[in-house]
Amino acid sequence: MEWVGDARLAAGPEATWYLDAAFTHGAHLGAVYDDPTTPIVVTGVEELTTIRVPSGRLVVDAPWDDDDVWRYGKGLPTRPPRELAVSIPPGVYRVEIAWAAGPYEFFGERFDGVECAATRLCISDDPVVGWEIGLGVNEDADQLQPGDEPRFFSDANVGCFADAGAWTTLSAPFRTFADGIPVPRDTERLADGCERVRDEAQQADLVTFVAESGGVVWLGRTAAGDVAAIVVTSGMAGAKA
Template sequence: MTWVGDPRLAADAEAAWYLEAAFTPGARLGTVYDDPSTPVVVTGVAEVATLRVPSGRIVVDAPWDDDDARMYECGLPTRPPRELAVGIPPGTYPVEVAWTAGPYAFLGRRFDGVECAATRLRVSDEPVAGWEAGLGVADDIARLQPGERPRVAAGANVVCFADAGAWTTLSAPFRTYVDGSPVPRDTERLSHEGERVSDEARRADLVTFAAESGGVVWLGRTGTGDVSVIVVTSGMAGAKA
């Protein structure tokens, strides 16, 4: 039986092109802002961490909320995380970042223009047959307007993948405040300037990465409908060469 997705969630041709091109070294994703002669090129895809997901439930959200300090000071609970409505098999999965370069000049200086184009959680090596926006457990597909996509928040342009079952422990370092100020975090610093928090009691992880606020979470589905990959785009998402 071949998977058929809901057309209200399906990626359009431009988004599908970007999701494939972003993880293809050498692909052109567009041109540098204000310089149509200089392309933005995918320079490589690197595994930056592994993520343990014993619950099979995934959070894709900011690791903290702008209102956290106020809520903590008032003794109130913070908002629940944005957990995806779809689950994956419990296991350990690679987190991979697609890097681009688009050299540019600013105030007489040259910059290499290296940026993160997209980050993915690779669930399997099965080919993607189709892309769809990833609904959260609290999202109501019936309320989506034509062309609208459920979006994820990003505190200071930071998003994370995390095991939903261990969210309270995993997110605690990002959500601890004293007198309205965040407490310095004791987290593992990663090569892509992200951070990892581990809950060894549950053998679960949280990994942060750069992404713009309001980004769309995309699910790559196999021909049978299984989730092969979860992608969060950033930077030039949606641009086309």
């Protein structure tokens, strides 16, 4: 029997179009701001790294925020992360970034305008037949209003995928500071704006990615209803075709 999604969570036509196009090389995602003649074009899909999720419970959130740093410095508990309500099979998964370019000119200088169009956690290679909002464990579909897209927020424009069972250890490097000033983190640098933290005791990872002001989490479902992909959109995701 083919999967039938919850209409309250289903992606609308514009979001569906963007999610289907973002990881397609050469696809047009809209036009450069204030220049409708210059398209924003998907230039490539990069496999950033892999991530271990042994618990099958996934956090998709900012690895820290300003309030967390203040609480941590005072010895107070930090807020719980935004763990997804859906679980995935324990395993090792690819993290991919879709890059898009929209060249523009600023004060006479040309820029390539390359940005992250979306970030994807690949659960399987099965075809996605529909997209829906990825709710957090404490979020209720009954509370959604038409057009609502629950999201995580990030003061530092950083998001992450992380194993929820190892969250305390994995997120700790992002809350290290002296006299209120962050100090260099003991993390592995993967690419510009992307880092990885490993917890070898639990065989679990955290991987960061660029997320302008945070992001909306989408679940790509197969015909059988299984989650094949988890995608985060932010920033240029508001582009119009």
